[in-house]
Amino acid sequence: MSQKNSQVLTCKAVVCWGIGEAGKVEEIQVEAPKGSEVRLKMLYASVCHTDHILCTKGFPIPLFPRVLGHEGVGVVESIGEDVTSVKQGDLVIPTLMSECGECENCLCERTNMCLKYPLHFSGLMLDGTSRISVNGQMLYHAFSCSTWSEYTVVDVNYVLRLDPSTPQIPLPHASFLSCGFSTGFGAPWKEAAVEKGSSVAVIGLGAVGLGVVEGSRMRGATRIIGIDKNPRKEEKGQAFGMTDFINPLLHSDKSVSDLIKDLTAGMGVDYCFECTGLPHLISEALEATKLGKGKAIAIGLSDVTNLQISYLALLCGRTLKGSIFGGLRTKTDLPLLVEKCKNKEIQLDELLTHEVPLADINKAFQLLEQEDCVKVLIKI
Numbered sequence: 585m586s587q588k589n590s591q592v593l594t595c596k597a598v599v600c601w602g603i604g605e606a607g608k609v610e611e612i613q614v615e616a617p618k619g620s621e622v623r624l625k626m627l628y629a630s631v632c633h634t635d636h637i638l639c640t641k642g643f644p645i646p647l648f649p650r651v652l653g654h655e656g657v658g659v660v661e662s663i664g665e666d667v668t669s670v671k672q673g674d675l676v677i678p679t680l681m682s683e684c685g686e687c688e689n690c691l692c693e694r695t696n697m698c699l700k701y702p703l704h705f706s707g708l709m710l711d712g713t714s715r716i717s718v719n720g721q722m723l724y725h726a727f728s729c730s731t732w733s734e735y736t737v738v739d740v741n742y743v744l745r746l747d748p749s750t751p752q753i754p755l756p757h758a759s760f761l762s763c764g765f766s767t768g769f770g771a772p773w774k775e776a777a778v779e780k781g782s783s784v785a786v787i788g789l790g791a792v793g794l795g796v797v798e799g800s801r802m803r804g805a806t807r808i809i810g811i812d813k814n815p816r817k818e819e820k821g822q823a824f825g826m827t828d829f830i831n832p833l834l835h836s837d838k839s840v841s842d843l844i845k846d847l848t849a850g851m852g853v854d855y856c857f858e859c860t861g862l863p864h865l866i867s868e869a870l871e872a873t874k875l876g877k878g879k880a881i882a883i884g885l886s887d888v889t890n891l892q893i894s895y896l897a898l899l900c901g902r903t904l905k906g907s908i909f910g911g912l913r914t915k916t917d918l919p920l921l922v923e924k925c926k927n928k929e930i931q932l933d934e935l936l937t938h939e940v941p942l943a944d945i946n947k948a949f950q951l952l953e954q955e956d957c958v959k960v961l962i963k964i
């Protein structure tokens with residue numbers, strides 16, 4: 585059977601028509617993949633906090649109408665004429681980032697921001713056009729993919745093929761690895777390279793923050809302090825290796841940085857990971873680190889465009905670093921993370937708290953508001 589399929593497919597997808605509008609399930613048209621593209625039949629997708637920000641604020645890509653979703657796992661349905669690295673029927677995870685292995689940034693050890701296949705904000709394929717439409721009207725993609733759809737087209741450089749020769753990880757886990765959890769796990773592992781015996785603080789214990797806790801534990805951090813306003817996150821954090829928990833609502837007279845210093849004999853931590861993207865907490869993260877050598881890593885997305893930080897805290901030898909996808913490289917590092925899941929070194933069951941069918945997508949956003957919600961899985 586041919587791996588090419590030049591037919592336009594009609595299928596269901598979640599379309600967001602404008603800022604602040606609820607996602608609507610529509611019948612959309614998905615064109616055949618061209619050149620280096622593949623068309624995927626999505627099996628599962630999941631909700632990342634970024635999807636919520638894209639919908640409610642339009643940040644950082646105010647392009648509408650758009651098919652939402654950037655986490656998921658699917659099967660290759662057909663391939664473009666230049667594709668050789670995957671074939672029909674392969675199980676793949678779409679990725680936000682790519683790694684060409686040849687550009688200046690890929691050749692440099694310090695970044696995962698590939699220049700040839702960048703994290704793109706155009707909402708279009710690499711050739712500047714879209715493969716999706718609704719009743720003749722062009723739809724934008726979400727980053728390099730649009731996973732809340734029965735079918736989607738992705739450039740093959742933005743997928744990770746899951747090796748079929750060994751037992752697969754559960755499909756929900758594969759979906760969680762495409763953004764949130766991996767971003768968190770990568771931050772202490774690749775971006776910060778946390779040393780054994782370090783002290784770590786994690787602000788915000790969603791899927792990203794829990795990934796940081798797990799990654800820090802794996803790197804041998806001995807003190808892992810989680811900070812969250814939601815008391816139910818204490819138990820979740822402990823399941824991934826958190827050693828201390830701070831609920832700032834119980835200490836409203838003190839700043840988050842002071843609460844972290846109280847737990848570390850006034851010193852602060854070696855590394856503080858900020859997962860909420862809230863400007864005042866990014867500043868607090870920097871202040872919560874050790875004088876002269878502490879590092880604050882900002883990994884949470886919000887619609888913040890400018891930031892005020894304490895210059896004195898920075899001047900006194902601390903570092904503030906931003907990171908996308910936890911510094912993970914999609915071809916070099918992400919397969920290692922998949923292996924860790926396969927070997928049950930990392931258990932992602934704790935993340936999965938809710939599941940909805942694609943048709944109930946708006947319920948997914950409501951579930952995000954619930955205290956017991958960590959990750960919503962979308963069955964496609």
Ligand SMILES: [Zn+2]
Pocket residue numbers: 683684685686687688689690697698699700701
């Ligand atoms: Zn590159």
Ligand SMILES: [Zn+2]
Pocket residue numbers: 632633634635654763764
């Ligand atoms: Zn995400």
